[in-house]
Amino acid sequence: MAEILVGTCSWTDPALVASGWYPAGKRDAEGRLRHYATRFPVVEVDSTYYGMPSLRNSVLWAQRTPPGFRFDVKAFSLLTGHPTRAAALPADLRPPGDPTRVRADAGLLREVWQRFSSALEPLRTSGRLGTLLFQFPPWLAPGPRAEQLVEEYTGRAEGWPVAVEFRHPGWWKAEQQAATVRLLGSLGTAAVAVDTAQGLPASVPPVTAVTAPRLAVVRFHGRSTTWGSTAPGSKVENYRHTYTEAELAPWASRVREMSRQADSVHVLFNNCCADASVRAAEAMQRTLEKAAPSMVGGIG
Numbered sequence: 001m002a003e004i005l006v007g008t009c010s011w012t013d014p015a016l017v018a019s020g021w022y023p024a025g026k027r028d029a030e031g032r033l034r035h036y037a038t039r040f041p042v043v044e045v046d047s048t049y050y051g052m053p054s055l056r057n058s059v060l061w062a063q064r065t066p067p068g069f070r071f072d073v074k075a076f077s078l079l080t081g082h083p084t085r086a087a088a089l090p091a092d093l094r095p096p097g098d099p100t101r102v103r104a105d106a107g108l109l110r111e112v113w114q115r116f117s118s119a120l121e122p123l124r125t126s127g128r129l130g131t132l133l134f135q136f137p138p139w140l141a142p143g144p145r146a147e148q149l150v151e152e153y154t155g156r157a158e159g160w161p162v163a164v165e166f167r168h169p170g171w172w173k174a175e176q177q178a179a180t181v182r183l184l185g186s187l188g189t190a191a192v193a194v195d196t197a198q199g200l201p202a203s204v205p206p207v208t209a210v211t212a213p214r215l216a217v218v219r220f221h222g223r224s225t226t227w228g229s230t231a232p233g234s235k236v237e238n239y240r241h242t243y244t245e246a247e248l249a250p251w252a253s254r255v256r257e258m259s260r261q262a263d264s265v266h267v268l269f270n271n272c273c274a275d276a277s278v279r280a281a282e283a284m285q286r287t288l289e290k291a292a293p294s295m296v297g298g299i300g
Contacts, residue, residue, distance in 0.1 A: 002259035005297040007042035008277040009270040019275040049074040058122040070130035131161040138167040165192035172207040184211035202228025210261040222271035243280040
């Protein structure tokens with residue numbers, strides 16, 4: 001029977017740590033992860049988008065979590081075509097002159113992928129790696145050149161589990177859906193379904209296509225009406241939302257349907273602030289368990 005794993009997109013977010021969700025005595029790095037892993041069976045590592053992962057952290061994460069726990073790891077920004085600060089690169093890979101942004105040539109991308117993947121090897125060999133999440137930028141609109149880039153970027157991770165999230169709404173518009181499903185299916189990558197506020201220019205339709213038999217992924221970004229804004233100070237506001245059980249109930253039905261088509265479904269909450277994400281994840285677990293308790297994964 002397919003498993004449904006529910007969790008959040010970070011366990012280290014400062015607002016979550018400050019919220020009091022972590023018990024006293026379990027607020028250091030080790031205590032937080034060990035406590036989180038008693039409550040949820042999956043988590044997303046988003047810090048690897050902003051900076052390269054370390055081998056040491058991967059070893060510690062594997063040691064501090066029980067068998068069956070999964071880490072979904074977000075690909076480094078340079079590996080998905082996002083602007084990347086030179087300071088985010090290892091010192092020996094930074095271009096001379098300290099430019100603000102890095103120009104990604106084929107050689108640099110090859111070396112960055114090699115170091116990125118090598119650092120994650122302990123998660124992979126220990127069975128803790130859920131998937132690599134390739135989130136593409138909102139300006140990557142569908143078309144032949146964009147499809148070529150998606151194939152090129154995800155192709156570096158051949159042999160690794162990969163999930164793809166598109167931020168440009170056009171990929172999941174009705175007239176484009178079939179082509180997007182064919183593309184991701186041909187690449188063997190899982191499609192990421194998203195929940196955001198609808199009716200905005202940046203709103204991605206909540207399409208729940210399953211494009212890989214191994215895994216399907218859903219990410220809940222909240223329903224802020226500022227979604228997609230790039231105004232100063234808008235980042236937190238874009239994700240600020242408290243989900244209600246009424247909002248989650250329709251999604252529970254969609255997730256169960258996805259689980260009939262994939263071996264596993266990862267449901268991850270990216271809304272903020274304070275403990276909003278963990279409370280939403282707990283509510284989703286309860287909602288799913290009411291209908292099919294044996295399908296919802298847990299960590300003992």
